[in-house]
Amino acid sequence: MPEKNLLKQERVAFILAELQKRYPNPPIPLDHKDPYTLLVAVLLSAQCTDERVNQVTPSLWQLADNPFNMAKQSVDDIQAIIRPCGLSPQKSKAIKRLSEILVEQYQGIVPNDMQALETLPGVGHKTAGVVMAQAFGVPAFPVDTHIHRLAQRWGLTSGKNVAQTELDLKRLFPKERWNDLHLQIIYYGREHCQARACHGLVCPICTTCYPNRKTAKVIKKP
Structure with missing residues (x-):
């Protein structure tokens, strides 16, 4: 019998744990001093x-x-x-x-x-x-097109734009994790869930959250 796709709260819990394990202290990718x-x-x-x-x-x-x-x-x-x-x-x-x-x-x-x-x-x-x-250090959840894409692949939003995706992610994840999570998702997307590579079918998070997914996830572009 095939594995079942995870429920939303199960996906949220797995994503939080997986990203924290992979990127426990995500650095700010842009060099700056103030x-x-x-x-x-x-x-x-x-x-x-x-x-x-x-x-x-x-x-x-x-x-x-x-x-x-x-x-x-x-x-x-x-x-x-x-x-x-x-x-x-x-x-x-x-x-x-x-x-x-x-x-x-x-x-x-x-x-x-x-x-x-x-x-x-x-x-x-x-x-x-x-x-x-x-x-x-103020809690915020900046959403760009890359985070928007992953959030859709992971079934965290059905939003047609980044504004709706931001609201959905803020509702799902604890506020104290927002700042790190924003960076963790960006790093994960670059390494494992690229726009033209995973399509919701290949990376560890996509395949764990949706083991029964057989066709590429169509993304609603912002």
Whole structure:
């Protein structure tokens, strides 16, 4: 008799244990030294790999590594450095303007406030969540397209967008695990459950949660 697919609460318990076993102390993948450099690095990571961002930011920090100095730089000089990250025209303008706003309104200090962060140029909900979680230790569950994909493969959400997936994951997992879990899922996805490799049929979590799954899991793209 074939094994049964796990119930949702069984999946949640298994995923929590499995990810904690594999990544007990998940490091922050973007190199930074304070909330400001993390904020800029996360902004740069949109539609770009963390590896590429980490290759670019040392040169950017040489130009300016705080909002006071960055606000004095030209958009062209910023763009020349960050061009390899993609979307450099928009990102360079956002970096300069958010630096100016931090100086003008926040004494050069990145605010420890989700809503305030979301008002900054180039900073969306996900970016603000990453900064709140990783710079300030405030529980947040930033969901990108990769986490959205895995959450669907693991039967944790039927959400059609990252906003709904975030709400579903927050309901399922304990708040004290959100910050680590966000990183743990990203690392697991990169290593074991890639977009074009697993399809919900190959990796240890997918096959344990759904041993009877025979066809690729179709993902609702955000």
